Amino acid sequence: MRIAVVNWRDPWHPQAGGAETFAWEVARRFARAGHQVCYVTARAPGQSRRDSVDGVRFVRMGGVFTVYPLVLGWLLLYGGRFEAVLDCQNGIPFFTPWVVRRRTRVLCVVHHVHDRQFGVHLPGWLAAFGRFLEGxxxxxxxxxxxxxxxxxxxxxxxxxRLAWRGPVHIVPNGVGVAQDGDFAKSPVPRLVCLGRLVAHKRVHLLLDAVPELRRRWPGLVVDIVGRGPEEAALRARLPEGVTLHGYLPEEDKARLVARAWLHVSASQGEGWGLSVLEAAALGVPTVAFDVDGLRDAVRHGETGWLLPEGTELAKGLAAALDELDHTYTVKCREWAGRFSWDRSAERLTALLHGRDPGPGWEER
Structure with a gap:
């Protein structure tokens, strides 16, 4: 098939996150299987307009908001070349059915519903418009x-929340972290937090918890890996024992995560929580709030702990550190082993061909 993968950013965009990992991992597998794949996306400063990586052709245009009309215009001109479109929604989709041929198969990929997050990131009138488009x-x-x-x-x-109609198929994230590395655990309590540094991730809650935790465990350290618009504000108030690393290459990130005793996510909601799966693959359980996505990625009492919203994060982390033992490491690796990008790409390929992908994650 000729497939267009339409996503807000590509994995090399400075603001790339889990949605970009999903789009890229499946796109490169489509290409590996012999399909012609074009990844249509925004263009960050310094990025080329056209590129080709691992058999995937990239076409880049527009910025945060202008990418939407520009991509629609591009598809109006060239959309007839494609039999299928993977339309990835990041708050709002690209509305590709408006411009492609009626017989073109379109799959809308939704990572998570953004209605509540629009108010965190946007002024009131723009948040209301975003909810109207998303709904x-x-x-x-x-x-x-x-x-x-x-x-x-x-x-x-x-x-x-969106009153969405029609069939919705579950295609989970895979895991791309090698599980066979020989990484030594930290001799002192060590926490790690992965992800984009944006408001809804609520990394400040972890910073607030550190002084109380260090009163009980004076040697406790925290590593925060990621970048984003909140970085400067967080860096300005780092408590003792916390290091904000910014971006790290995958191998360095894996080594850092593997040394941790716990992975922490204070997010107010996710589609899934790709970082949870990456940590689990390295044998590191997660402490998170019991919110959308994270309640699916974390198996409470087996691969981590889910805290009711409103719980003091310091108390939840202290309880997890007290309960932590080797069984969590074993169950984390077993859980992560059930997911792969190959299987995710296979399910999407079946859907793009109009076939039933068969029993999926929700039925295992």
Whole structure:
């Protein structure tokens, strides 16, 4: 097939996150299987307009908001070349059914419902417009097409909060972290936090918890890996024992995570929580709040702990450190071993061909 993968950013964009990892990992597998793949996305300063990586052709245009009309214009001109479009929603989708041929198969990929997050990142009027696009406009635009969600939480949110109609198939994230590295654990309590440094990730809650934890464990250290618009504000208030590393190459990040005793996510909601799976692959359990996505990625009492919203993070982390033993490492690796990007790409390929992908994550 000739497939267009349409995503807000590519994996080399300075603001790339888990959605970009998903789009890229499946796109390169489509190409490896012999499909012609074009990844259409925004263009960050310094990026080339056209590129080719691992058999995937990249076309870049526009910025945060202008990428949407520019991509629609590009598809209006060239969309007839494609039999299928993977339309990835990051808050709002690209509304590709408006411009491609009726017989073109479109799959809308939804990582998580953003309605509550629009108010965190945008002024009131723009947040309301975003919710209108994500809800009624998207629901109408994709009414004739199947959709993909990355977790049961996202399916539930689509049905309940967006009143989404039509079939929604679950295609989970894979895991790309090698599980066979020989990494030594830290001799002192060590916590790690992975992810983009944006407001809804609530990394400040972890910083607030550190002084109390260090009163009990004076040698406790915290590593924060990631970059984003909150970086300067967080760096200005780092308590003792905390290091903000910014971006790290994958091998260095894996080594740092593997040394940790716990991975921490204070996010107010995710589609899935790719960092949870990456940590689990390295035998590191996660402490997170019991919110969308994270309640799917973390198996409470087996691969980590889920805290009710409103719980003091310091108390939750202290309880996890007290309970932590080797069984969590074993169960984390077993859990992560159930996911792969190859299987995710196979399920998407079946859907793009119009076939039933068969029993999936939700039925295992």
């Amino acid at each position: 009624p406009v998207s629901r109408w635009s994709y009414r004739r097409h199947a959709s993909v969600a990355v977790s049961p939480s996202t399916v539930r949110a689509m049905r309940e």
